[in-house]
Amino acid sequence: MELLPYIYAQSDDGMAQKLENTGRVALLVLGCPEVPVQTSIALYLMNLLKHHGIRPVIAGTKSARTLLEVADIERHYLGDLLDLDHCIAEIVEKRMDADLCFVFIHKESGISYAATMSSISRAKIIALIFGEEAHELAGQITFPCEKIVARAAHNPTPLRGKLDELAGGW
Amino acid sequence: MGCVEARHCEILASYLTFPECREFIISRFPEHYEVPPGYHIFDVYIIGIPPIVIGIEGDDVIFPYTKPCHGTFILRAQGAIEEIARLRATGKKISKKKK
Numbered sequence: 001m002e003l004l005p006y007i008y009a010q011s012d013d014g015m016a017q018k019l020e021n022t023g024r025v026a027l028l029v030l031g032c033p034e035v036p037v038q039t040s041i042a043l044y045l046m047n048l049l050k051h052h053g054i055r056p057v058i059a060g061t062k063s064a065r066t067l068l069e070v071a072d073i074e075r076h077y078l079g080d081l082l083d084l085d086h087c088i089a090e091i092v093e094k095r096m097d098a099d100l101c102f103v104f105i106h107k108e109s110g111i112s113y114a115a116t117m118s119s120i121s122r123a124k125i126i127a128l129i130f131g132e133e134a135h136e137l138a139g140q141i142t143f144p145c146e147k148i149v150a151r152a153a154h155n156p157t158p159l160r161g162k163l164d165e166l167a168g169g170w
Numbered sequence: 171m172g173c174v175e176a177r178h179c180e181i182l183a184s185y186l187t188f189p190e191c192r193e194f195i196i197s198r199f200p201e202h203y204e205v206p207p208g209y210h211i212f213d214v215y216i217i218g219i220p221p222i223v224i225g226i227e228g229d230d231v232i233f234p235y236t237k238p239c240h241g242t243f244i245l246r247a248q249g250a251i252e253e254i255a256r257l258r259a260t261g262k263k264i265s266k267k268k269k
Binding site: 031032034061063084085088089091092107108109110111112113115116118119120143 | 187188206207208210214215217218219220236237238239240241242
């Protein structure tokens with residue numbers, strides 16, 4: 001697995017410190033891709049980030065990564081791709097981190113990943129909550145993060161609009 | 171599940187929410203420790219919503235394990251003497267509430 005030591009390195013105080021001139025990095029945490037909007041919004045978000053000079057890095061399950069790789073075979077939008085568990089290990093061990101972390105959530109396990117990222121990473125956490133139970137899931141989040149919530153399963157338009165609003169602040 | 175699979179961990183419960191995981195471990199096992207998300211045990215980093223609780227019974231360690239597509243499981247690993255020693259040294263001991 002390719003690591004990203006060129007983005008972050010461990011400093012004397014034991015925390016991950018960004019190396020100079022690497023620019024901003026956004027981590028996209030993708031779980032099980034069973035809700036159709038996930039792949040579409042991930043590709044849209046990666047393009048949005050790139051337009052704002054932010055480098056996207058995907059941490060996802062194998063199926064989530066494969067859907068993205070096949071949809072963007074020439075890698076117009078895709079950034080680095082990491083295995084989700086491997087990425088968690090790298091952040092815990094202070095070998096990498098990001099400035100922004102978008103966690104895609106459509107079931108409770110997604111909240112567990114967002115809570116974990118909130119605890120282990122210095123990144124600003126943005127919980128992207130979608131699917132039929134989006135609002136119920138959003139209500140379960142008690143740790144500090146920005147929430148983007150839309151009851152979207154097949155139609156990515158509401159999420160796209162909210163991401164466009166968010167990107168205005170980048 | 172990597173090493174967790176290799177150890178043939180026993181699955182005690184499946185598809186639980188995180189509050190249910192805490193309740194399960196605290197109510198059924200005699201010794202419990204709180205650990206932060208990302209706590210390293212065997213070859214996995216524990217994913218979860220704090221407080222994350224790990225239990226001890228004899229030489230066995232009982233812990234939550236989250237898979238993105240399948241939710242959270244409670245696993246029991248036998249003969250985990252080194253992990254138990256590390257847990258006792260680094261975890262925050264919690265007491266069972268008296269009813």
